Amino acid sequence: xxxxxxxxxxxxxxxxxxxxxxxxxxxxxxxxxxxxxxxxxxxxxxxxxxxxxxxxxxxxxxxxxxxxxxxxxxxxxxxxxxxxxxxxxxxxxxxxxxxxxxxxxxxxxxxxxxxxxxxxxxxxxxxxxxxxxxxxxxxxxxxxxxxxxxxxxxxxxxxxxxxxxxxxxxxxxxxxxxxxxxxxxxxxxxxxxxxxxxx
Numbered sequence: 724x725x726x727x728x729x730x731x732x733x734x735x736x737x738x739x740x741x742x743x744x745x746x747x748x749x750x751x752x753x754x755x756x757x758x759x760x761x762x763x764x765x766x767x768x769x770x771x772x773x774x775x776x777x778x779x780x781x782x783x784x785x786x787x788x789x790x791x792x793x794x795x796x797x798x799x800x801x802x803x804x805x806x807x808x809x810x811x812x813x814x815x816x817x818x819x820x821x822x823x824x825x826x827x828x829x830x831x832x833x834x835x836x837x838x839x840x841x842x843x844x845x846x847x848x849x850x851x852x853x854x855x856x857x858x859x860x861x862x863x864x865x866x867x868x869x870x871x872x873x874x875x876x877x878x879x880x881x882x883x884x885x886x887x888x889x890x891x892x893x894x895x896x897x898x899x900x901x902x903x904x905x906x907x908x909x910x911x912x913x914x915x916x917x918x919x920x921x922x
Contacts (some may be wrong), residue, residue, distance in 0.1 A: 724764070725761065725765050725788065726730050726791040731754050731757055743763045750783055768785070768788070772785055772789075776789075779855060780854040780856055781855065781857050782854050782855075783852075787813060788848070789857070789862070790810055790825070791810070792811060792898070793811075794809075794810045795807050795808070795864065795866075796808055796829060796862055796864055797862070797863055797865040798808075798861060799861070800865075801912070802901045805877065805878060806846065807865055807874075808846075809829060809831065810827060810829075811830060811843075813826065813827045822849065823839070824849045824850055825847065825917075826845060826846075826847055827845070827847065827862055828844075829845075829846060830844065834885055847861070847862075847912060847917045848860055849861075
């Protein structure tokens, strides 16, 4: 119910101006009841989070309030590249050593060169003290990114390049950057610099 509050307020305001809707007074009354319940249940939290969001900050124990299901979230992948994923769920979790973290289940579209599909991933935000700027967290809603327009354009361009390789067989391309390979116990990141010879 917490995450639906803004949408319910917007719906109620729209009904106030929609005089063609015959059942609008009943709908407004139902929305008022739902909003009253949310205010009674989360009143103090709403005040605290609203103030933090004005400063674009968040506290660890209130992280769940900005991590609603289906939110687009920003983070870095294993190579340190920008990535946007869709959040499925999040929960407070505790590691073996007693450390707490916000565990996030998310997914994104990816290709291994043969298959294109949804990849599920688990992300973490380690516990922190006080209020941190949201864009300093390792994972956060993309709406808080300082330059969303540029980020969006760069990710679309990268996606188009990746799709041009998908399912087309072998291609020769010039590449400078990083690659991944399986090591004895983990995935190893390595520098790739291959330039096609000129004839």
